[in-house]
Amino acid sequence: MSKVSDAFATFKSRLELTKTEQDDASRRQKDVRATVQASFDVDHDFLAGSYGRHTKTKPLKDIDIFVVLGTKESERRKAHPKAVLDDLEACLVDAYGRDQVVRDRRCVTGDTQRSDHGQEPGSLGQLGPAGEDAQELEPSERSAHRALVPG
Numbered sequence: 001m002s003k004v005s006d007a008f009a010t011f012k013s014r015l016e017l018t019k020t021e022q023d024d025a026s027r028r029q030k031d032v033r034a035t036v037q038a039s040f041d042v043d044h045d046f047l048a049g050s051y052g053r054h055t056k057t058k059p060l061k062d063i064d065i066f067v068v069l070g071t072k073e074s075e076r077r078k079a080h081p082k083a084v085l086d087d088l089e090a091c092l093v094d095a096y097g098r099d100q101v102v103r104d105r106r107c108v109t110g111d112t113q114r115s116d117h118g119q120e121p122g123s124l125g126q127l128g129p130a131g132e133d134a135q136e137l138e139p140s141e142r143s144a145h146r147a148l149v150p151g
Contacts, residue, residue, distance in 0.1 A: 015057040025051065029063045032092075039091040041070035062109070 049064035050056040101110035
């Protein structure tokens with residue numbers, strides 16, 4: 001290989017997550033999804049952002065998880081997005097602790113460190129509202145946020 005190819009391969013490998021880091025991220029996002037599914041009727045969920053697109057690099061800062069509520073969530077689907085975020089926040093606080101969950105206006109984020117598991121911190125990613133609050137988003141963001149809580 002040429003020196004440029006070798007240098008690029010080294011550079012690229014330093015940006016990529018190791019197998020251990022990938023396995024840890026996968027375990028954490030699955031845990032968050034299972035936690036949300038235990039408290040909500042979830043039609044489906046999916047990964048978004050750089051982790052979902054497989055373009056993540058070190059350090060992995062977050063994993064964005066979008067959740068589409070199921071038909072049994074008709075009351076939540078009719079509710080203001082703030083109410084849905086309140087319920088999501090409560091669900092994640094119960095699972096991960098108040099210190100690990102941060103509420104923003106449009107999403108809930110936090111670390112997947114459970115006090116009873118002794119895990120290192122890892123990001124929960126974000127879940128945001130659809131509906132009225134989504135109107136304040138950029139047009140490209142609106143369709144993605146509508147997937148969270150169908151209108």
